[in-house]
Amino acid sequence: MKLSHRSVGLAALALTVSLGLSACAEDEDSSANDTAETPAATPTPMEDDSTAPAADAAFGPACDQLPAEGDGSAATMADQPVATAAAGNPLLTTLVSAIQEAGLVDTLNSAEALTVFAPTDDAFAKIPEKDLNALLADKEALTEVLTHHVVGAEAGPDAIAGDHETLNGTTVTVEGSGEDWTVDEAAIVCGNIDTANAKVYVIDTVLMP
Incomplete structure (x- = not known):
C-alpha cells in the first residue's frame, strides 16, 4: 500500500519532534547532573585583622641585629635555656654579666617557664656609670x-598585654598593639624570642622596682 505524501510528511514531523524532545530531556538531565556534581564554592576566609604579631615570629626593629645563625640566632636560642641563650645574644652582654654577678644563671636555666624582659646594652648604658657599677657590686640590689x-610564666604575643607579677613580687604593665609595645617606661625592641624555657622580650630601658 502506498503512503500519501501527507502521511509521510506527518510521520517525519512526528519523528523530528520526538527526537527533539529526547535531546532536550538529555540536556536537562546532563545539566542537572553537572549541577549536582559541581562542589560548592569554598568560602573565602576573612582576613585576620588582629593587631597582635604572629605567635611564632620575633618582631621589632632590633631583631635584625640578631645573628642569622650560630650563637645568638633565633634558631640556636630556641634550643637553649634562657640564661645560656642570652649569653650568645650580642644585644645582651651587660645583662648576662649582671645575671652572672647575681648568681641567677642556674635559677633562670632550670625554671620550667618564664617571660624575660631583657634590657639591651644600650639600656644599661643609660644608667650613670657610677650608679651602674654600684648596682653590679651589690648582689642583693642587683637580684631585686x-x-x-x-x-614566672611564659607569655606569647597573644597574652603579653596587661599586668604581670614578677619573681620579685612586683608588677610590670605591658601595653600596645601590633609591633609597638611598652613595658612600663621601656619599649620592646625585639619581642617574642623563643628559648627552651622562656619567651624573651628585649627592651630599651632597665626597669627599676
Whole structure:
C-alpha cells in the first residue's frame, strides 16, 4: 500500500519532534547532573585583622641585629635555656654579666617557664656609670632589679598585654598593639624570642622596682 505524501510528511514531523524532545530531556538531565556534581564554592576566609604579631615570629626593629645563625640566632636560642641563650645574644652582654654577678644563671636555666624582659646594652648604658657599677657590686640590689624583669610564666604575643607579677613580687604593665609595645617606661625592641624555657622580650630601658 502506498503512503500519501501527507502521511509521510506527518510521520517525519512526528519523528523530528520526538527526537527533539529526547535531546532536550538529555540536556536537562546532563545539566542537572553537572549541577549536582559541581562542589560548592569554598568560602573565602576573612582576613585576620588582629593587631597582635604572629605567635611564632620575633618582631621589632632590633631583631635584625640578631645573628642569622650560630650563637645568638633565633634558631640556636630556641634550643637553649634562657640564661645560656642570652649569653650568645650580642644585644645582651651587660645583662648576662649582671645575671652572672647575681648568681641567677642556674635559677633562670632550670625554671620550667618564664617571660624575660631583657634590657639591651644600650639600656644599661643609660644608667650613670657610677650608679651602674654600684648596682653590679651589690648582689642583693642587683637580684631585686633583675628579678623585676622576670615573670614566672611564659607569655606569647597573644597574652603579653596587661599586668604581670614578677619573681620579685612586683608588677610590670605591658601595653600596645601590633609591633609597638611598652613595658612600663621601656619599649620592646625585639619581642617574642623563643628559648627552651622562656619567651624573651628585649627592651630599651632597665626597669627599676
